Amino acid sequence: MDAQRPLYLDYMATTPVDPRVAARMSECLTRDGAFGNPASATHTYGADASALVETARAQVAALVNADPREIVWTSGATEADNLAIKGAAWFHENRGRHIVTSRTEHKAVIDTCRWLERRGWTVTWLEPGADGRVEAEQVRDALTAETIVVAIMHVNNEIGVINDIAAIGEVCRAHGCQFHVDAAQSAGKLPLDLQRLPVDTMAFSAHKTYGPKGAGALFVRREPRARLEALIHGGGHERGLRSGTLATHQAVGMGEAFRIAAAEMPEEQRRILALRERFATALSKLPGVHLNGHPTERVAGNLNLSFAGVHGDALLLALRDLALSTGSACNSAAGAPSYVLRALGRSDALANASIRFSFGRWTTEAEVDHAATRVAEAVDRLRALSPLWGDTAIDTARKVAS
Amino acid sequence: MMLDANALLLDHFDRPRGGGAFPAGAPGVRRGEAGSERHGAMVRIELKTGADGRIEDSRFSAWGCAGTLACASLVTEWVRGRTLESLRTAEVRKLAEPLALPPERLYAPLMVEDALRQAARED
């Protein structure tokens, strides 16, 4: 543990770059390295950089069992989501203008769909069940003759629940519309086999998987072909889908990060799951703790808990020696509770009391034990001051929490 | 969260004065409340008057951002020795200035002010 800095338990916000990744990246920057423009066809500087980028592309493709030609580099999952959704909406605009997505998607999907909505597309916003999952039947019921793209994430970034993208994909295939999946939080954490999954486009981010920020990719299926209009023009890079000089170091970093993930995923996920269970067990003595999202269909590294009678903002400050995030984006008047938790039907009080704990590659047992002790102390202290946990309110708060 | 919380705020937040409630039915205790679960913050202030009619002691309970807790704590110290009448026009906004709350947190002193004025209201 680092005595100076808070204990990092926010691996779903971002991850530190793995030193093995940083080493590969730094080989692509300076004069003695592969600094050439990967598009330069007239000398070996270009060829060397291009070879590294293509190796990285193959590494990204390998993690998800795709063809390297199906991987388009982007600046991150946000851009990949934009390209997949706007790109499909524009390509198919004469065929139909209906999109299906969910209220619990990442803002990269939500804001993109809202933007299209303001420009005349119709969007169906599915409400997930109380377990946080969107079901294939909900998608089927929402499809119309006008539907051209469905966007449902694989793993939710706040509550960590896993959607059944195979089942949702089947529904989309049968209907003949494109299916986009935001896999920023699942690549490298869950097995993904795009040879078998009926998914047309899939967004990835490097920095959730120990790679650099500002790097990502979009999988664009070749057979049957996913059709997209480009958002960024100029130079025709990436088969015309995303122009701009490739960032060799970023691609190489993402490739190395995904290579490591492919090699270490089963063992690493087992270890992280054990840490999460250890943490949950340590906190199980505390009353009024509510798990947000499905109890088992969730990614190993995530635990999203609501503490009845305690405000998430105060709890975060009481726990400022831990780096965590809260579901409540407390920047409006009295703090707007998490839209994801509200969509799950949580009361405002419980949505406001939610904390996301996320564990990763460098989390240790000692850290998890320390964090659990600190959380229990802070919750007890704040509850002693809380009118929602005092006298008669205690029964209501407990009931809400159970 | 308030990463930029100043030392006074952290002091009141980490070591709140007057946290909790007087025993039920304690004589001379008056209570005021403001906010709600739905509003995302809530505070309760209790005032105990002595024989001379002045505030002898005070308690608070609060659910909300750290600023809410710190304001309420500050108030329980400040009210001591004051008259109920003077508290009916108390300006917690001014009192809370040293906490240097960011503009989006200024609902906190206003809510505490409502609870305090309500506790001090004429019966």
Ligand SMILES: Cc1ncc(COP(=O)(O)O)c(C=O)c1O
């Ligand atoms: C589910 C999900 N989608 C998209 C993003 C955005 O990714 P990026 O930061 O690479 O743009 C994130 C992370 O912030 C995420 O968790």
